[in-house]
Amino acid sequence: MPRYALLILPASNRVYAESSVRLTRAELAVFSARGLDADVVDSDETTIGGVPYVTFETAAPLGEADVALLSNLSSAYALFGLEGDLLRPLTMRPRDRLSSDLITIQKYAGKTNENFTKLLLNVTLLAGDRGLGERLSVLDPLCGRGTTLNQALMYGYDAYGIDVDVKDFEAYTGFIKTWLRNKRLKHTAETVPVRRERALVGRRLNVTFGLSKDAVKAGDVQRLSVVNADTLRGRDFFKPRSFDAVVTDTPYGVQHGSKGGGGLSRSPLELLRQAVPVWAELLRPGGAIGVSWNTYGGKREDLAAILAAAGLEVMDYPDFEHWVDQAITRDILVARKPATTHG
Numbered sequence: 001m002p003r004y005a006l007l008i009l010p011a012s013n014r015v016y017a018e019s020s021v022r023l024t025r026a027e028l029a030v031f032s033a034r035g036l037d038a039d040v041v042d043s044d045e046t047t048i049g050g051v052p053y054v055t056f057e058t059a060a061p062l063g064e065a066d067v068a069l070l071s072n073l074s075s076a077y078a079l080f081g082l083e084g085d086l087l088r089p090l091t092m093r094p095r096d097r098l099s100s101d102l103i104t105i106q107k108y109a110g111k112t113n114e115n116f117t118k119l120l121l122n123v124t125l126l127a128g129d130r131g132l133g134e135r136l137s138v139l140d141p142l143c144g145r146g147t148t149l150n151q152a153l154m155y156g157y158d159a160y161g162i163d164v165d166v167k168d169f170e171a172y173t174g175f176i177k178t179w180l181r182n183k184r185l186k187h188t189a190e191t192v193p194v195r196r197e198r199a200l201v202g203r204r205l206n207v208t209f210g211l212s213k214d215a216v217k218a219g220d221v222q223r224l225s226v227v228n229a230d231t232l233r234g235r236d237f238f239k240p241r242s243f244d245a246v247v248t249d250t251p252y253g254v255q256h257g258s259k260g261g262g263g264l265s266r267s268p269l270e271l272l273r274q275a276v277p278v279w280a281e282l283l284r285p286g287g288a289i290g291v292s293w294n295t296y297g298g299k300r301e302d303l304a305a306i307l308a309a310a311g312l313e314v315m316d317y318p319d320f321e322h323w324v325d326q327a328i329t330r331d332i333l334v335a336r337k338p339a340t341t342h343g
Contacts, residue, residue: 001041002061003082004090006054009075009115016113019322021045024054024075026319027119031073034126036066048087055082068093072132072155074119095132095155097211099183102150106175110144112249116292117147119320120332121155124247124290127315127336136244141231141279146172148247153222160243161226162234169228173205176224185209186216194227194237201236202229231271234278241284250293269298272306280310286339288315292332295321300331307335 006028008020025043032040036058043056062070062081070079071092080087103114125132138152143161145168152159163169173191180187187209194202207224210216227237250268272291279289289312293303304314312335321331 001057001059002038003055003057004062005046005048005080005082005087006056006070006073006076007078007080008052008054009077015324016115016322020075020115021052021054023116023119023320023322024073026317027073027075027123028054028056028070029319030123030126030317031070035069035131036062038062038066062090067091069132071095072118072122074115074122097156098154100154102154102179103147105179106145106147108145108171110251112144112147114147114151116330117249118151120249120290120292121148121151121245121247123317123320123332124245124288124334127288127290127317127334128244129286129339130244133244137242139238139243139246139279139282140248141234141246141275141282142248142250143172143226144168144249144251146176146226148249149224149226152247153224156222158223160224160238162229162231162237163226164228164230166228169203169205169226172226176205176207180207180209185211186213194229196236201233202227204228204237231275232278234275234282238282240281242282244284244287246279246283246287246289248291250291250297267297268293269302269306272298272303276306276310276312280312280337283337285337288334288336290332290334292330294324294327295329295331296327300333303333304335307333312337 008024028040028043038058038060041057041059043054046053046055067079067090070076071094079090079092081090130136136157138157139160140148141162143149143163146161149159149161177189187207189207191203191205193200194204205226208221210221283289307314315334315336317334321329324330
């Protein structure tokens, strides 16, 4: 059977680097089950020349489309065909269409590892009917300072976010406006108040941009919209069935993105019980929701029950749990909305 070797991207975060090979194998299994034409038969961790690789066998040779899809693995640095002891480089064609500093330039306490953000987005999109398709629409309903939004933009998608924290909203607004100016991308960006029945219910950043003036003239643009409001009011800002994917990394600290009940929720499960039904309404049939959370804040089966109660089908995605620090062990759950749903 054909054999391949995936060189793992060096991670700046030491702790994540220790988990990256195992997480890549789990991510590769999802790519195989949900996206590749050539099934991955087996994978392993292999050291070649003192460097860690994920090696794997496939039932048939990888075609160009498979190589292009694997180019988007979150920790992929290079892909080789194994021919005896020799490595034959394969041409990778990742979806990324913007400068990588959109993802890496922001530095702040509590920022989610960029590789993990990409992993969560990947496996969520692959659970949906459109996979890593063209012109998708992604919502992060607890978007913080926009790591997930930026990765969606990198893929050429439209990105939408909600976050209750004023400082995070202002920090991301300032960052993305500055970044677009510095890259000299043709764009419009404005922050506007949002009112319902004359009452101010939030603020909204609206951005439209293209890679060139000609692209903008031709209508080849991407859209970014971020609302500074409570995620439980998502239906006040977005229409039902608007998004191909809802992807969020639940915050691990005291503030969990909602002021329901008069104070900030300390429990991620408490927030998710209220929020998941709202998010599910915003999801298109055939789309998927991906959530990461600190397992010290709730059991996997409890979160699965919350997703199922919202009419979602929980995917069998094992082996993504990993240690972050002494207070955080992170895991993910992904669920899809049935294509025939009337919700």
